[in-house]
Amino acid sequence: MLKFYIKPFVLISVISLPNNVFMPVSNQVRNQHLLWRAGFGPSAESIHELANASQVEIFKRLLKFSSKNPEYIDVAHNAFDGLFKGLQDAGRIENLSKEQKQALRKQSREGIRNLNISWIEEMVNGQAQFLEKMAFFWHGHFACRNFNMYFQQGLLDIIRKNALGNFGELLRQVSKSAAMLAFLNNQQNRKQHPNENFAREVMELFTMGRGNYTEEDIREAARAFTGWGFTIGGEFFFRKQFHDNGIKTVLGRSGNFDGDDILGILLEHRQTARFIAGKIYRYFVNEEADEANLNWISDRFYNSNYDVRELMKDIFTSDWFYDPRNIGTRIKSEVELLVGMRRILSMELANEEMQLMFQKVLGQILFYPPNVAGWPGGKNWIDGSSLMVRLRIPGLISENDEFNLKPKTDDDQQMGQMMKEQNDPELSITRASNTGSQRIEATLEWDVYLQNFSGVEKKDLIRSIAGVLFQKTEVEEGIIMKYADLNDREAFIKTATIKMMSMPEYQLC
Numbered sequence: 001m002l003k004f005y006i007k008p009f010v011l012i013s014v015i016s017l018p019n020n021v022f023m024p025v026s027n028q029v030r031n032q033h034l035l036w037r038a039g040f041g042p043s044a045e046s047i048h049e050l051a052n053a054s055q056v057e058i059f060k061r062l063l064k065f066s067s068k069n070p071e072y073i074d075v076a077h078n079a080f081d082g083l084f085k086g087l088q089d090a091g092r093i094e095n096l097s098k099e100q101k102q103a104l105r106k107q108s109r110e111g112i113r114n115l116n117i118s119w120i121e122e123m124v125n126g127q128a129q130f131l132e133k134m135a136f137f138w139h140g141h142f143a144c145r146n147f148n149m150y151f152q153q154g155l156l157d158i159i160r161k162n163a164l165g166n167f168g169e170l171l172r173q174v175s176k177s178a179a180m181l182a183f184l185n186n187q188q189n190r191k192q193h194p195n196e197n198f199a200r201e202v203m204e205l206f207t208m209g210r211g212n213y214t215e216e217d218i219r220e221a222a223r224a225f226t227g228w229g230f231t232i233g234g235e236f237f238f239r240k241q242f243h244d245n246g247i248k249t250v251l252g253r254s255g256n257f258d259g260d261d262i263l264g265i266l267l268e269h270r271q272t273a274r275f276i277a278g279k280i281y282r283y284f285v286n287e288e289a290d291e292a293n294l295n296w297i298s299d300r301f302y303n304s305n306y307d308v309r310e311l312m313k314d315i316f317t318s319d320w321f322y323d324p325r326n327i328g329t330r331i332k333s334e335v336e337l338l339v340g341m342r343r344i345l346s347m348e349l350a351n352e353e354m355q356l357m358f359q360k361v362l363g364q365i366l367f368y369p370p371n372v373a374g375w376p377g378g379k380n381w382i383d384g385s386s387l388m389v390r391l392r393i394p395g396l397i398s399e400n401d402e403f404n405l406k407p408k409t410d411d412d413q414q415m416g417q418m419m420k421e422q423n424d425p426e427l428s429i430t431r432a433s434n435t436g437s438q439r440i441e442a443t444l445e446w447d448v449y450l451q452n453f454s455g456v457e458k459k460d461l462i463r464s465i466a467g468v469l470f471q472k473t474e475v476e477e478g479i480i481m482k483y484a485d486l487n488d489r490e491a492f493i494k495t496a497t498i499k500m501m502s503m504p505e506y507q508l509c
Contacts, residue, residue, distance in 0.1 A: 025324050027051060029471060031058050033327045036471070036509040037284050038062050038316055039129030041340035044448040047468055059316050063309075066131035070160045073122070075114035075153065111149030115156065116359075116366045117352050123339045134163035134308070136335065137283055142174045142206065143374035144183045145367065150234050151179035152367050167276060167306035168267050171206060175263060178230035184372070187229045189222060191244035196222040199262070201372050207266040209275040213251060220248040224257040273302035277311065284315060286326045287378055293320055328472030328508045331381045334364035336509070337390060341501065344468075346445035347397070354440050358393065362386050382507065394501035397442045398494075446494060453493055461489075465496055473505040 031050040035042045039062065042050060050058075123132050138159045146152050155177045162170035174180055175198075181187055186198035199221035203213050227243030230236055248257045253265055266272050277298040281289045301311045315321055332340065338358055341347065349355055359365040363386060364375055375381075382390070395401075456464045466475035483499045485491035500506060 025322065025327060026467065027053075028467060029327060030055055030322050032468070032471060033322065033509075034058055034062075034316060035129070036336075036340070037133075037321075037330075038312070039133050040123050040336060041343055041509065042468070043343045044346045044445070044452070047344075047449070047452040055322065056317065059313075062130040063313075065127040065129065066164060068128070070122075070128060070131060070135075072157050073115060073118050073153065073160075075111050075118055076149065105147075108147055108149040112147070112152055112367055113356060115149065115153055117355060119156065119366060120335070120339065120355055123335070124342045130312075131160065131163050134312070135160045137280070138163055138170065139366070140369065140374040140377075141279065142180065143369035143372055144179050145369055146179040146183050148179070148182070148234075151177070151182060154234050155179040156367075164309045164312070165307075167308055168263075170308075171267070172260070172263055174206075175202060175259070176228070176236040178234040178236070181228060181230055181236075186225055189226050189228065190242040191223070191226045194219070194222040194226060194244070198222070198228075199225055202263070203266065205373055207263075207272045207275065208269060209271070212269075212271045212275075217250050220250045221262045223248050224250070224262045225259040228259050267306065270298070270302050273306065274298040276306075277301045280311065281315070283377070284312075285321060286329055290320065293318070328470070330509050331378060331507055332509050333375065333377065333381055334359055334362035335366065337362075337507070338393075340509070341394065341397070344449065345497075346448055348443045348445075350441035350443065351438060353438065354442075357438070361389060387504070387507075390507060391502050391504070394498050394506075397440055398444065398498045400440055400442055446490075449497075450490060450493055458489065461493065462496060465493065466500060469497065469500045470505045471509055473508075475500065475503075475505070479503075 028051045031053060032042055034055055035046070035050075035058070038059070119132075122128075123136070126132055135156075139156070142155075142159065144152075144155060146155075155174065158173045158177055159170070162173060181198070184198040184201055185195050189195040189198060196218050200218050203218060203221065204210050223244040223246065227239045227241075228236075229239050229242075243258070245256055247254055250257065250262060251265055251269065255261065257265075274294075278289060278294055281294050281297065285293075297311060297314050300314055301307070304310045320326070338355065342349075356365070363381070369375060452468070453461060453464055462475060462477045462480050480496050480499055483495065485495040
């Protein structure tokens with residue numbers, strides 16, 4: 001058994017540069033910066049063109065491949081379809097037999113698992129990198145945990161189809177989705193007993209941000225959302241008998257408002273444009289927002305009537321996006337880390353369960369956010385134990401090792417938080433001799449990756465590889481030479497690549 005220990009405060013200094021140190025930025029690094037922020041990093045096939053292509057050219061290509069509506073990801077099993085139809089016919093889940101209920105829960109769990117894996121595959125192998133990255137962002141913004149596979153499948157489809165469209169339309173469709181209405185308890189929101197959960201999160205997390213409304217605004221908005229519900233099949237359904245038809249006053253406006261009216265009022269406020277633009281800036285550019293740049297994109301976002309595509313175009317085509325202060329400053333999320341590795345190494349995983357295990361141990365499972373606020377991101381991605389697992393993953397994958405990751409907390413209600421809540425930051429990685437270990441079964445197609453270095457002289461190989469894998473920090477060549485295989489050129493490139501991916505600097509993008 002291999003055990004790793006590191007204190008959280010140590011890792012921050014390991015992966016950070018002093019604020020006043022900015023490395024020269026090559027054209028290749030600029031393009032990699034764009035591909036990491038507007039996608040999930042460069043693929044092995046794209047590396048060779050990044051040194052000379054312009055950022056405008058790369059961005060146009062990203063837009064082109066993301067211009068079509070994404071295909072619906074449908075992971076429903078025929079057996080589950082039959083059970084679901086029986087549930088619709090019965091009208092209430094209580095009318096199903098015990099065996100039907102168990103089968104329904106089992107199939108739904110498997111469905112969400114398959115939905116997870118299917119979406120990961122789109123991130124890795126799909127051409128619509130820009131669309132999937134924006135959908136991934138909205139997946140965290142509109143965080144929702146729901147164990148109904150149909151509901152989650154429907155919400156993902158809404159997010160992917162509207163990811164680069166109009167934010168107002170995205171907000172309305174998400175707000176009327178069965179997954180979100182169920183998660184935020186609006187099915188229980190009735191005029192006799194208003195439930196404030198949905199109205200509160202729509203204001204606090206989805207539109208204006210905390211501190212820009214009053215508790216009275218929430219109470220009044222909750223009255224407007226009364227009657228919003230959904231059918232057993234997941235379609236939005238307005239239940240007139242439960243709706244409060246009285247006059248409501250929200251953010252200084254009064255009237256016999258319904259839910260659509262409230263969303264319209266929220267969108268009319270410039271604070272909503274600033275809140276969304278600010279969150280996007282901190283996610284795609286830098287956690288420390290430049291006020292002048294943020295003011296500029298916020299105004300343009302509002303004046304464009306919340307056109308997400310235009311907002312992102314403003315960001316990715318601006319000179320300040322490529323400022324050295326914004327390059328190599330983001331810590332990759334768990335999904336970004338794993339998807340990025342698979343893309344650049346043309347990696348396929350025969351054992352799909354390993355993708356779920358990595359997500360679970362590292363603390364980011366698609367469709368299982370820790371709470372309605374989503375994953376906190378930034379330095380929260382890494383603590384003493386999760387960093388060491390991150391650093392071991394490339395080696396374990398390249399060796400096709402068998403191992404068993406065992407977080408001490410494994411609670412469905414703490415999915416995204418379990419690594420943070422351990423009393424001891426120790427994480428054990430047990431080898432194949434231990435019961436319950438699984439083989440990763442990864443296939444790395446090295447040929448395309450290796451071709452990118454065919455014309456590089458031996459003495460320049462380490463710097464060339466580092467230029468592809470690292471966005472900011474210079475590599476210490478002595479460390480790489482110590483662990484790389486020096487027997488032949490191909491073995492050297494492979495082992496040097498895995499070693500660099502196992503370094504803290506690779507955690508940044």
